[in-house]
Amino acid sequence: MTDELGIRRERALRAAVEQGLVSEGEPVVGLLDVTGIEHATTALQAAFATPGVEITHTFAVKAASLVPVLALLGACGLGAEVASPGELALARAAGIPAGRTVLDSPAKTVSELRQALVLGVAVNADNPQELARIDALRTAVPGTAAPVGLRVNPQVGGGTIGAMSTATATSKFGVALRDPGAEEWVLRAYAERPWLNRLHTHTGSQGVPLDLMAAGVRAAYELAERINQAAGRQQITVLDIGGGLPVNFGSDETTPAFADYAGLLRREIPGLFDGRYGLVTEFGRSLLAKNGSVLARVEYAKSAGGRPIAVTHAGAQVATRTVFVPDAWPLRVLALDEKGRPKDGDPVVQDVAGPCCFAGDLVAKGRPLPLLAAGDHVALLDTGAYYFSNHFAYNSLPRPAVWGYAVHADGKVAFSPVRTAQTEAELLTESGAGLPPLHRGQ
Numbered sequence: 001m002t003d004e005l006g007i008r009r010e011r012a013l014r015a016a017v018e019q020g021l022v023s024e025g026e027p028v029v030g031l032l033d034v035t036g037i038e039h040a041t042t043a044l045q046a047a048f049a050t051p052g053v054e055i056t057h058t059f060a061v062k063a064a065s066l067v068p069v070l071a072l073l074g075a076c077g078l079g080a081e082v083a084s085p086g087e088l089a090l091a092r093a094a095g096i097p098a099g100r101t102v103l104d105s106p107a108k109t110v111s112e113l114r115q116a117l118v119l120g121v122a123v124n125a126d127n128p129q130e131l132a133r134i135d136a137l138r139t140a141v142p143g144t145a146a147p148v149g150l151r152v153n154p155q156v157g158g159g160t161i162g163a164m165s166t167a168t169a170t171s172k173f174g175v176a177l178r179d180p181g182a183e184e185w186v187l188r189a190y191a192e193r194p195w196l197n198r199l200h201t202h203t204g205s206q207g208v209p210l211d212l213m214a215a216g217v218r219a220a221y222e223l224a225e226r227i228n229q230a231a232g233r234q235q236i237t238v239l240d241i242g243g244g245l246p247v248n249f250g251s252d253e254t255t256p257a258f259a260d261y262a263g264l265l266r267r268e269i270p271g272l273f274d275g276r277y278g279l280v281t282e283f284g285r286s287l288l289a290k291n292g293s294v295l296a297r298v299e300y301a302k303s304a305g306g307r308p309i310a311v312t313h314a315g316a317q318v319a320t321r322t323v324f325v326p327d328a329w330p331l332r333v334l335a336l337d338e339k340g341r342p343k344d345g346d347p348v349v350q351d352v353a354g355p356c357c358f359a360g361d362l363v364a365k366g367r368p369l370p371l372l373a374a375g376d377h378v379a380l381l382d383t384g385a386y387y388f389s390n391h392f393a394y395n396s397l398p399r400p401a402v403w404g405y406a407v408h409a410d411g412k413v414a415f416s417p418v419r420t421a422q423t424e425a426e427l428l429t430e431s432g433a434g435l436p437p438l439h440r441g442q
């Protein structure tokens, strides 16, 4: 399977160049491996499948806010975890049913909450103030079918990337469970609301080790047990254990696998799978990352201070985190020739730069690669998650097109559009063109 992913990718990169997907007019594109996404989805479902346990795997839309991708995942049986009205709109446009959608944002407005209750979308309240808003809204939307949960921060600690760690002592997310009086408040909140029937936690994303993720889930599970015991019934019926499985950006291997994580949870928290709880998961990166590449033309190849530099069209606008926090988000870069084939040649230490007008716009620094020349291409690997949803609008560079690919038995590659490149007209509109002149002071 690992090799197949690499083989499909190599064929797709070459076909994308041959078929003119990457061109003078569109010198950078995103590519997604449809078969790979389907395989990842199947692996997730198989890893968690347990007789007698109802499991809803939602996809964290923030990882790939692309309607055709959401529709593909929906057709594979997944739901959507959304964190804004825009993400909810995308999930609905993709046909994801409300019953398979979860709203998790930390700053939900009253109207967002009302919409979720009206639609029957599950809501995870982030804090006591939000829960009070939901109390009031439930009166205004009587008979809502929307399940409601509470997000807790188990405060089990952070991983290697601070910005991705949501279970630190001072994280902005959820009810900080170990703070004085917090658990007592949670128990009271459930006791006073017989309809509050879910509990949610998400320990973090990339950089959080599996045992810490499991510790976060265990804390939520144990809390659910205490809440149910206090209620004298199974008040919490669904545990939402979040996402966060880290991705290996160093090779084509999928490690850790969904099966590793599910196996750990089964060993560490057997009660999670004994049929008393339904489960919701919210994976993003681990479903998509390894199934995507950014393909870009090398516009110029130059040298400065003895350092060869390939100036490409893939920089901070598409690889924002990699450019700004390179140590946390290193990417593998493939050197490809003018036809999109792997480039031969001894490795030469070089920089791979993007098109943005600031010196730090490098996607790889001092990287040994076959020496790149003008007219060659580069591929940034494992960019299927977050790279197509974190566009950085600096320099008014357009959001690139994204294509899905499938490789047929005869080796031919079929592309289907996932997103068209942003047009100049769209860029102008987004930048205020056509609005009336500004009022000036007298």
Ligand SMILES: Cc1ncc(COP(=O)(O)O)c(C=O)c1O
Residues within 6 Å of the ligand: 060, 062, 063, 081, 104, 202, 204, 205, 206, 242, 243, 244, 245, 282, 283, 284, 285, 286
């Ligand atoms: C609440 C929640 N769930 C799920 C995810 C998805 O995480 P990942 O893409 O690491 O699986 C995130 C990521 O920020 C999140 O905040």
